[in-house]
Amino acid sequence: QEIKNFVSWTPPISHRYSKPGVYEVSLFVEFYNDSNELVCTDLVKKSVIVGTNPLLASFSYTTSNDTIRFYDNSIGNIVSYNWDFGDGTTASSKNVLHKYKNDGLYTVCLTVKDQNNNINNVCKEIIVGNPLCKLKASFLSYKDSTNQLKVYFINTSLGGQQFYWDFGDGNISTVKNPSHTYAKMGAYTVSLLISDSANCYDRYVQKIYAGVINCLASFDYIANESTRTVSISNSSIAGNSAVYFWNFGDGTFSSVSNPVPKVYTKDGKYKISLLVYDPNTGCDDYIEKVVYINNPCKAIFSYYVDTTNKEIVLQNLSLNSNKYYWAFGDGTYSTLDNPVYTYHKPGIYKVALHVANSTNGCTDLSEAYIRTSPSDDCEADFVYRVNESAKQVYFYNRSLGQINKYFWNFGNGTTSTLMNPSVTYTKSGVYNVCLTVVDNKGISNITCKKVAITSNSCVADYEYLIQPDRKVIFNDRSLGTPTSYTWQFGDNSSGTGRHVEHVYTTNGYYLSSLKIQSGSTCNSIAYKLLNIGMPGRIKAALIANVSNSNNKAGGYPVDFIGAGLGDEVRIKWIFGDGTEDTTTTTPTHVYANPGTYTACYIISDPITEQSDTVCTLVTVTSISTPHYTNEIQIFPVPFGEHLNINLKIANASKLQISLTDLTGRTIRVFENRNIAAGVYNLRYNTLNIKPGTYLLRVQYGNQSSSHVVTKQ
Numbered sequence: 001q002e003i004k005n006f007v008s009w010t011p012p013i014s015h016r017y018s019k020p021g022v023y024e025v026s027l028f029v030e031f032y033n034d035s036n037e038l039v040c041t042d043l044v045k046k047s048v049i050v051g052t053n054p055l056l057a058s059f060s061y062t063t064s065n066d067t068i069r070f071y072d073n074s075i076g077n078i079v080s081y082n083w084d085f086g087d088g089t090t091a092s093s094k095n096v097l098h099k100y101k102n103d104g105l106y107t108v109c110l111t112v113k114d115q116n117n118n119i120n121n122v123c124k125e126i127i128v129g130n131p132l133c134k135l136k137a138s139f140l141s142y143k144d145s146t147n148q149l150k151v152y153f154i155n156t157s158l159g160g161q162q163f164y165w166d167f168g169d170g171n172i173s174t175v176k177n178p179s180h181t182y183a184k185m186g187a188y189t190v191s192l193l194i195s196d197s198a199n200c201y202d203r204y205v206q207k208i209y210a211g212v213i214n215c216l217a218s219f220d221y222i223a224n225e226s227t228r229t230v231s232i233s234n235s236s237i238a239g240n241s242a243v244y245f246w247n248f249g250d251g252t253f254s255s256v257s258n259p260v261p262k263v264y265t266k267d268g269k270y271k272i273s274l275l276v277y278d279p280n281t282g283c284d285d286y287i288e289k290v291v292y293i294n295n296p297c298k299a300i301f302s303y304y305v306d307t308t309n310k311e312i313v314l315q316n317l318s319l320n321s322n323k324y325y326w327a328f329g330d331g332t333y334s335t336l337d338n339p340v341y342t343y344h345k346p347g348i349y350k351v352a353l354h355v356a357n358s359t360n361g362c363t364d365l366s367e368a369y370i371r372t373s374p375s376d377d378c379e380a381d382f383v384y385r386v387n388e389s390a391k392q393v394y395f396y397n398r399s400l401g402q403i404n405k406y407f408w409n410f411g412n413g414t415t416s417t418l419m420n421p422s423v424t425y426t427k428s429g430v431y432n433v434c435l436t437v438v439d440n441k442g443i444s445n446i447t448c449k450k451v452a453i454t455s456n457s458c459v460a461d462y463e464y465l466i467q468p469d470r471k472v473i474f475n476d477r478s479l480g481t482p483t484s485y486t487w488q489f490g491d492n493s494s495g496t497g498r499h500v501e502h503v504y505t506t507n508g509y510y511l512s513s514l515k516i517q518s519g520s521t522c523n524s525i526a527y528k529l530l531n532i533g534m535p536g537r538i539k540a541a542l543i544a545n546v547s548n549s550n551n552k553a554g555g556y557p558v559d560f561i562g563a564g565l566g567d568e569v570r571i572k573w574i575f576g577d578g579t580e581d582t583t584t585t586t587p588t589h590v591y592a593n594p595g596t597y598t599a600c601y602i603i604s605d606p607i608t609e610q611s612d613t614v615c616t617l618v619t620v621t622s623i624s625t626p627h628y629t630n631e632i633q634i635f636p637v638p639f640g641e642h643l644n645i646n647l648k649i650a651n652a653s654k655l656q657i658s659l660t661d662l663t664g665r666t667i668r669v670f671e672n673r674n675i676a677a678g679v680y681n682l683r684y685n686t687l688n689i690k691p692g693t694y695l696l697r698v699q700y701g702n703q704s705s706s707h708v709v710t711k712q
Contacts, residue, residue, distance in 0.1 A: 018237055020051025022120055026140055028154050043140070043156055053077075057112045057122040066128055067099045074112050076120075080231075082111040082222045086126075088298055088319030090225075103129030105136060111222045117258070119220035119233035125158065133200035135159040137192050141208045148211045150181040153190070157204070160194030164305045166371050168208075170378075170401050174307065183402075185211025187285060195304040201315045203302040207287070215242065215283035217276040221291065228264040228293050230272070236285075238278045245275040245385030249291075251457045251479030253386060265481055266498075267294035269364060275385045275396070284396050284420075286383045296320040299355040299366035307373055312341045314351070321355035321364070323473070325465045329370075330608050331566035332536030335468050347377035347607035348400060350567055356465040356473045361499050363463045363475040369400065376441035377607050378403060384433075384451060391425045391453050397435070399445075405438040409583040411451070415695055415706050428454045430524070432586040443606055445569045448585045458482060458522035462514045470504040470532050474512070478524070482516035490530070507533030511541045511563060527563045538566035538610040542601040544618045556591040556620035562601045566610070572602040576618070578691040579638055579710040590637050591620050592712055632698055638710040641687045645670075645698070647680045653701035657682075659709075660695045667694060675700070686711060 017023065026045045033039050047056060055076035062069045070083065072094045083091040085098050086106035100106065106128060111121040125136050136158040144150035155163065155176050165173040167180045168188035182188065191205045209216075215238040223230045234244070234257055246254040248262050249270035264270065273288035292298065300317040316324060316337050326334040328341050329349035343349060348371050356363045369379060378401025385394050397406065397419050408416040410423045411431035425431065434448040450459050458480030465473045476485055476498040487495040489502045490510030504510065510532060515525040529541045543561040562571060562585040573581040573589070576597030581587045591597060596619045604611035631648035645657065657671040670684050689711050696707045 017050045020054075021235065022054055022056045023048050023050060028140060028142075041154075043154070049075075053116075055112065055114045055118045055120045057110050057120045059108075059110045059122065059124070061108075061124075061126065063126075063128075066101075066103070067097065068108075068126065068128070070096050070098065070108070070110075072110065072112075074110070074120075076112065076114045076118075078112045079115050080113045080222060080224070084109045084111075088296060092224075100128045103131040105131055105134050111220065113222045113231055113233075117231060117233060117261075119222055119231065121220055132198060133202075135194055135196060135200045135202040137194045137202040137204035139190075139192050139204060139206065141190070141206070143210070144179075147181065149183075149185065150179060151208060151210055152179045153177060153192075155192065157192070157194050157202070159196055159200070160202075161197060162195045162304070164193040164307070166191045166193075168400070170371070170374070172371060172374060182210035185213070187213070193302075193304045195313070199313075201302050201304040201313060203304075213283060213285070214239070214281040215276050215278045215285050217274050217285040217287040219272075219274050219287065219289075221272065221289065223291055223293065225292075225294050228267070229261050230264070230270075230291055230293075231261045232259055232272070234258050234274070236274065236276050238276050238283070239280050241278065241280050243277045243279065243385070245277075247271075247273045247275075249273070249479075251452060251459060251481075252455045253388075253452075254455075255385075255388075264293050268477065269293075269295050273383070275383055277385065277394070286396065286398070295362055295364065296360065297355055297357050297362035297364040299353045299364040301351075301353045301366060301368075303351070303368075303370065305370070305372060310342055310372070312343065312351070312370060312372065314339050314341065314353075316353065318353070318355045318364070318366075320362070321357050323356040323358055323465055323467060325354040325467075327352040327354070327565075328536075329567045330536075330605070331531075331538040331610065333466075333531060335466075343372050343608075345607050345609070346373040346375035347371075348375070348379045350379075354463065354465040358473075361473065361475070361501075363465055363473055365463050375607065376439065376443050377401065378437055378439040378443055378445050380435045380437040380445045380447035382433075382435050382447070382449070384449075386451075386453060388454055391428065392422060393425070393433075393451060393453065394420075394422045395433070395435075396420050397437075399435070399437045401437070401443075401445075402440040403437045404440050407436040407583060409434045409436075409708070411584065411586070413707055415583070415708060425453050430457055430459055432584060434584045436583060446571055446583075446585075452479070456480060458516065458518065458524050460514050460516045460524040460526035462526060462528070464512070464528065464530065466530060466532065470507070472502050472504070472512075472530065472532070474500045474502065474514070476514065476516075478514070478516050478526075480516070480518070480522050480524075482518045482522050482524075484515075484517040486515045486517075488513045488515075504532045509534055509539055509541070509565070511543075527561060529563045529565050531565055538564065538603060538605060538608075538612050540564045540568075540601050540603045540612040540614040542599070542614050542616060544599060544616055546618065546620055556594055557588055558591065558599075558618055558620060559586070559588050560599065560601070561586050562603070564603045564612070566603070567605060568603045570604045570606065572604075574600040574602070576600070577638070578712050579693060581693050581708075581710075583693070583708070589710075591618075592636060592638050592640065594620050631703075632705065632707075634696065634707060634709065638712040639686055640712055641685065643684045643686045643696075643709075645680075645682045645684075645696075647682070647698075647700070649675065649677050649680065649700055651701055652676045655680075656697070656699045658697050659689070660697065661692070 058073040109123040298319040545559040600615040633646035
C-alpha cells in the first residue's frame with residue numbers, strides 16, 4: 001500500500017496496524033558530525049506482511065539489450081495478472097517477455113488479484129539502453145513529533161540538480177529537502193519537480209496529511225480490457241461507521257464499501273474516484289485514478305518551473321500519440337511537442353495537453369494546475385458524494401489558496417456560504433453546481449461541475465485536438481449510454497457519431513457542441529469554444545434558450561449557458577433589465593416583462609488582467625407561473641417595488657426572513673417574530689433596495705432555505 005505513518009526513530013520501535021495487509025515500511029537515516037554538519041543519508045524500504053493469507057505483488061527481471069524478461073515472484077493465491085510496461089503496452093501472463101522500441105527510463109508495474117478479490121501492485125524503474133534522461137522524481141515525508149502540522153520532506157529522487165516544491169497550500173520551495181508548516185489540518189497534494197543540466201525533467205505528486213487525520217481513502221484495481229471489466233479492492237482506513245462513495249466515471253456510482261467488478265459498456269478513458277467520510281470523527285478523504293479501456297492514446301506530461309527565467313518548461317511523455325495541442329490556461333496555446341512558456345503574471349494556471357493518434361483516431365487529455373511562483377491566486381475546487389435515495393448531496397471543499405469565503409450555487413435556486421455544505425434536491429437530474437471562493441487578498445475564483453443525483457445519468461462531454469491545418473479531431477467522452485450523437489461545429493456544419501473530424505475553412509473562434517440522446521431517458525448537450533488560428537487570449541461565448549416551461553420562477557424564463565477560452569476565474573452575467581449574476585455559468589433568468597433585452601456574459605482573470613465580453617439580443621414572449629418550494633411561494637421574480645412571500649406553517653414557531661447580498665451582508669430583515677400555525681400571505685416594500693442579485697433566507701421551526709432572487 002503506502003506509508004501511513006512516518007515517525008522519528010529510537011530503537012526499538014513498534015507500530016500497530018488497524019487492519020491486515022501488506023505495508024511498505026521505510027527507514028531513513030541521517031548522520032551528522034560533531035559540527036552538526038550532515039555527512040550522509042540512507043534509505044531502505046521493505047514490505048511487511050500483517051495478518052494471514054497475504055497477497056504481495058513482486059517481480060524480478062533480466063535484461064538483454066532492449067528485451068526484458070519479467071518473472072513473477074508474488075505471494076498469494078493469485079488468479080489474474082496485469083503488467084504495465086510503461087510504454088503504453090500491457091500483458092496478462094504470469095511471466096512475460098517484452099521488447100522496447102526506444103531507449104528510456106520506464107516505470108513497470110505488476111498488479112495481481114487473488115481469489116478473494118484482494119488486489120496488490122508493485123512498480124519498479126527500469127533503464128533500457130542508454131537514454132539521455134534518467135531522472136526520476138520521488139520523495140518521502142514525515143510529521144514533526146511535537147507539531148503535527150510541520151512536515152519534513154525527504155528527496156529520494158534519482159538524479160536532479162534543481163528542485164521545485166509545491167506544497168499544495170500556496171507555498172513553494174527550491175531547496176532539496178525542505179520542511180513546511182501548514183496553517184491547518186488536512187490533506188494536501190504536494191508536487192516535486194526536478195531538472196538537470198541536460199534539460200531533463202521529471203515530476204512526482206503525492207498526497208500528504210498535515211495534523212491528525214483519522215481516515216484515508218485508498219484502493220487498487222486491475223483491468224481486463226478484453227471484457228471491459230475492472231475489479232476494485234478497497235484498502236481505505238476508516239472507522240466501522242464510515243460512508244463510501246464510488247464514482248466510476250461513466251455516470252454510475254455506488255455506496256458500498258467493496259463494489260462488484262465494474263463492466264463498462266464502451267471503450268474509453270474513465271476516472272474512478274472514492275470519497276470516504278467517517279461521521280464519528282468528521283474526517284473525509286478523496287482519491288481518484290484513471291483507467292483506460294482499449295484507449296491506446298495516453299496524454300502524459302511533466303514540467304519544471306524555472307523561477308530564474310520565469311518559464312514553464314513542458315516535457316511531453318505521451319504514449320501512442322503523434323498530434324499535440326497545449327492550452328496554457330490563459331487563452332494561449334501551442335502545437336509544439338515540448339513547448340517552453342512564459343506567463344506574464346505569477347499565479348495558478350490549468351495547463352492541458354490534448355493528444356491524438358492520426359492513424360486510429362484515439363484522443364486523450366491530461367490537465368494539471370501549475371503554480372508559477374508565490375502569488376495571491378486561488379483556485380476553487382470541490383468533490384462530492386450522493387445519497388441517491390434521499391436525493392441529498394454532500395460537498396467537500398478542495399480549493400487551493402488561503403480561502404476566506406465560500407459561495408455555493410447548487411443549480412436549483414438554493415445557495416450556501418458554508419465550507420462543506422449539503423443540499424437536498426426535490427427532483428432527480430443533473431445539476432450545474434458552482435463554487436466561488438475568495439482568498440485573504442480578495443482574489444476570487446469560480447469552478448462549476450455537473451452533479452448527477454441518480455446513477456446511470458446522461459451527461460454530454462467530449463475531447464478535441466486542434467491541428468495547425470485547421471483540422472479538429474472530436475471524440476465523445478459522455479456519461480451514460482446514449483444512442484445518438486449530433487455535433488455542431490459552429491460554422492453551419494454538423495456531424496454524427498462518437499468520433500468525428502472536421503476541417504474549418506477559415507480562422508476564427510467557433511462554438512462547438514455535442515448533443516447526446518437515447519429515447520426519453522437521455523438528452524444532454526455540451527458546448528466548447530475553439531480557437532482556430534486566432535490570437536491566444538481569454539474569449540467568452542454564450543447561449544440563450546428561451547424557455548416555455550411552467551416549472552420555473554414566475555415571469556419570462558431564459559436559460560443561459562456560458563463558455564470560454566482560458567480559465568474563467570471570474571464571471572458576470574448582465575441580463576439587460578438592470579440585474580446581474582456572478583454565481584453560476586448556467587443561470588436561468590426570469591424577465592418580469594416581455595420584450596427584447598441585451599444580455600452579456602463577461603469573463604475575467606484578475607491575475608492576468610485579461611477580460612472579454614460577449615452580448616446577444618434575447619426576446620421573451622411566453623409567461624409561466626410563480627415558483628413553489630415546498631410550503632414557500634415567492635413572487636414576482638424578479639421583484640420590483642414589492643416582494644410577496646406566501647407560507648404554509650404547520651406548527652407555531654419563530655419566523656425569520658432576511659435579505660442578504662452575495663457576500664453575506666444583511667440588506668433587510670423582514671421578519672423576526674413568533675407566529676402561530678397557519679397560512680401567511682406576506683408583502684414587503686422593496687422600493688429602496690438597489691437592483692441586483694440577493695439571497696432570501698427563510699427559517700421557521702426546523703425548516704431553513706435560501707433562494708436566489710433579483711431586484712430589477
